[in-house]
Amino acid sequence: MIKRTLFFGNPAYLSTKNEQLIVSFPDDQPDKTVPIEDIGMVVLENPQITITNGLMGKLVNNKVALVNCNGQHLPDGLLLPLHGHSEQTERIRHQINASQPLRKNLWAQTITAKIQNQGALLAERDIPIQKLRHLAKSVQSGDTGNNEAQAAAYYWQHIFDLPDFNREQKGLPPNNLLNYGYAILRGIIARALVSSGMLPTLGIWHRNKYNAYCLADDIMEPYRPFVDKVVRHMVETKDQIDELDIHLKRELLTIPALDVKIDGQKSPLMVAASRTTNSLFECFAGISRKIIYPEYG
Amino acid sequence: MDESFYSRLNQYRSLWVLVFFDLPTETKKDRKIASSFRKKLLDDGFSMFQFSIYMRFCASRENADVHIKRVKKNLPPKGKVGIMCITDKQFGMMELFYGTKVAEKETPSQQLELF
Numbered sequence: 001m002i003k004r005t006l007f008f009g010n011p012a013y014l015s016t017k018n019e020q021l022i023v024s025f026p027d028d029q030p031d032k033t034v035p036i037e038d039i040g041m042v043v044l045e046n047p048q049i050t051i052t053n054g055l056m057g058k059l060v061n062n063k064v065a066l067v068n069c070n071g072q073h074l075p076d077g078l079l080l081p082l083h084g085h086s087e088q089t090e091r092i093r094h095q096i097n098a099s100q101p102l103r104k105n106l107w108a109q110t111i112t113a114k115i116q117n118q119g120a121l122l123a124e125r126d127i128p129i130q131k132l133r134h135l136a137k138s139v140q141s142g143d144t145g146n147n148e149a150q151a152a153a154y155y156w157q158h159i160f161d162l163p164d165f166n167r168e169q170k171g172l173p174p175n176n177l178l179n180y181g182y183a184i185l186r187g188i189i190a191r192a193l194v195s196s197g198m199l200p201t202l203g204i205w206h207r208n209k210y211n212a213y214c215l216a217d218d219i220m221e222p223y224r225p226f227v228d229k230v231v232r233h234m235v236e237t238k239d240q241i242d243e244l245d246i247h248l249k250r251e252l253l254t255i256p257a258l259d260v261k262i263d264g265q266k267s268p269l270m271v272a273a274s275r276t277t278n279s280l281f282e283c284f285a286g287i288s289r290k291i292i293y294p295e296y297g
Numbered sequence: 298m299d300e301s302f303y304s305r306l307n308q309y310r311s312l313w314v315l316v317f318f319d320l321p322t323e324t325k326k327d328r329k330i331a332s333s334f335r336k337k338l339l340d341d342g343f344s345m346f347q348f349s350i351y352m353r354f355c356a357s358r359e360n361a362d363v364h365i366k367r368v369k370k371n372l373p374p375k376g377k378v379g380i381m382c383i384t385d386k387q388f389g390m391m392e393l394f395y396g397t398k399v400a401e402k403e404t405p406s407q408q409l410e411l412f
Contacts, residue, residue, distance in 0.1 A: 002356060007411045018339040023412055034406065035342030035353075250411060 002268045003040025005256050009246060011048035016055040036062050040270055041187060041256060045069040065191040067183070078187055078213070085197025094284040095198050095215075104142030106283055106291060107205040112139045113222035113293035115151040120296035121225045121232075127158045143205075148221075159228060160235055173241045174231050180244060181227035181252045182220070188256055189223065190216040192273035196281050219276060222293040226258055226269060229296075260294035269294070308386040311405060312361045315383070316343060316351045316368055320376035330373045337371045344403075354385070354405045 006021075008014070013024040020033040026048075036058050044051070044067065056079070059066055066079040085091060119132035131154055135147040156167045160174065168175055190200040190213055203214025211217065234251055235241060241248065256270040263275065272294045282288040316338060320331040335351075341364055343351040355361035361382055368380055385405050393400040 004406065004410065010412060012412055018336070020339070020342060032412075033344065034410075038342065038356075038406075246411065253411075 002257060003270060004034070004038050005041045005043070005253055006034065006039060007043045007045065007249065007253055008049050009045050009249075011046055012050075014049065014051040014055055016052065016058050019058065021055060021059075036064070039064050040191065041065045041067065041184075043067045043069065043184075043253070047071075063191060063195045065187040067187050078190060080190060080194045080200070084194035088197045091197035091281055091284075092199050094281070095202060098204070098284045101141070102283065103204040105289075106280070107218070108139045108141050108143055109291050110205075110218060110221050110293070111143045111148045112136050113291075113295075114224065115139070115147065117222050117225040117294075117296040118151060118155045118228075121229055122155065122158055123297075125158075160232060162235070174235050176244055177231045177234060177241060177248065177252065178227065180249065181231055181255060182224065184252060184255050185220050185223055185227050186213060186216050188270055188273050189220040189277070192270075192277040193219065193280075195274065196277040198277065198281060198284075219280065223260075223269070223273070225296055226260060226294070227252075227255060230255060230258070261297070262294040263292050267294075308389065309384050310357060311385040312355045312358060312382045313385060313388045313405075314343075314353045314355055314361050314364055314368075315346070315379075315381045317379040317381070318349050318376060320349075320373055320378075327375070331376070334371060334373045338368070341367050352403075354403075 008023075011026050013026075015022050015024070016036070017033075019036055021036050021039065023032040023034070025031075039059070039062065042059065042064055056066065060079060060081045063081055063084060068077045068079075070076040115132055115136040119129040119136065122129050122132065132151055135151045138145065139147045152167070156165065159165075162174075166172075166175075167178070169179065193200045193215055198215065200213050200216040203211075203218045206214035206217045208214065230251060234248060238248065256268065258269040259266050260269050260272050261267075262272040267275070275292055276294075279288060279290065279292040283291055318334070320334065321327045322331055338351045341353070343353040343364075346352045353364055355364060365380055365382070368378075372378055388402075388405075391402060393402050
């Protein structure tokens with residue numbers, strides 16, 4: 001079932017009673033309750049939010065991704081349970097013991113899926129994509145030819161109707177929208193990985209020692225174009241995108257509910273993420289050879 | 298975004314589960330059973346609509362089935378319990394009054410909520 005996303009941008013006191021999350025407001029507004037088991041993601045984005053430890057414990061037990069944001073309103077923390085799955089220890093062992101050739105193969109599959117999705121997104125605008133098609137077909141094990149970067153260079157040049165767009169962490173808008181959207185996506189994927197009993201820390205490709213979510217960053221690659229689509233839509237329809245206001249965030253927070261096509265079926269992105277992470281585990285355990293990724297279009 | 302984008306949560310697919318009950322409260326034991334039944338409803342995310350009528354919003358038929366099953370599992374040994382599902386569309390057509398004043402009804406929870 002599709003889980004709910006709660007976003008807190010105003011002062012609030014969050015506590016728990018009867019397995020419900022209770023939101024109390026500083027003014028005289030009546031309290032609101034939300035069943036904790038229905039929640040998939042909580043975003044805390046105001047310095048004046050108080051949250052009880054009892055509530056955090058219940059959220060973690062229900063595998064909710066709890067994201068907190070810094071003064072710039074950008075997500076900077078993610079709280080996930082240590083015991084995401086009943087077979088966690090065994091599953092992590094499979095993950096750690098995955099052989100180098102298997103990892104390289106999985107990475108090649110991931111990049112192929114990513115480039116295909118990027119291509120499909122560009123094709124919607126009648127931009128020629130032979131180059132991407134070719135790159136997607138010729139991905140080698142471990143992406144030794146670095147097709148990912150070649151595809152990205154072409155993709156970012158053409159995705160927006162903005163002449164000097166550069167995809168950079170601290171670049172000009174809509175980079176801010178992309179950063180926010182990817183942070184949400186990362187939370188969804190990390191949550192799915194944990195609930196499938198894997199460690200989001202140990203990647204198949206990303207291995208930067210300063211990155212705590214390497215595997216999430218690996219697995220989210222083919223999902224990025226779905227965020228890009230939302231952002232492109234916003235770039236085209238919104239008057240101002242320089243400042244991330246509540247309206248822009250509202251749109252970006254619909255990402256978990258986006259419909260994607262996975263394995264021939266339509267499914268919300270958040271549900272698809274769990275399918276992907278389960279198929280990833282099956283690859284680690286030697287049950288299957290293929291990660292299931294959503295296809296764009 | 299196109300229309301189908303939000304179709305998953307439309308008014309005809311999302312449901313309200315209503316639980317009506319009359320439980321004996323003659324003896325201390327009966328009252329204990331009755332209050333534990335009520336407590337379990339609250340734990341499961343139901344909220345009080347009227348005394349002995351509790352309701353819960355469910356985003357899909359599958360989700361409603363989960364909660365109906367839980368209510369059935371916790372049925373008290375004695376007393377009368379009714380469980381009913383209506384679509385959000387039907388729920389939205391209900392008219393509510395406090396005295397003669399029109400009252401607002403509970404809105405369904407959205408997939409995304411901003412506080």
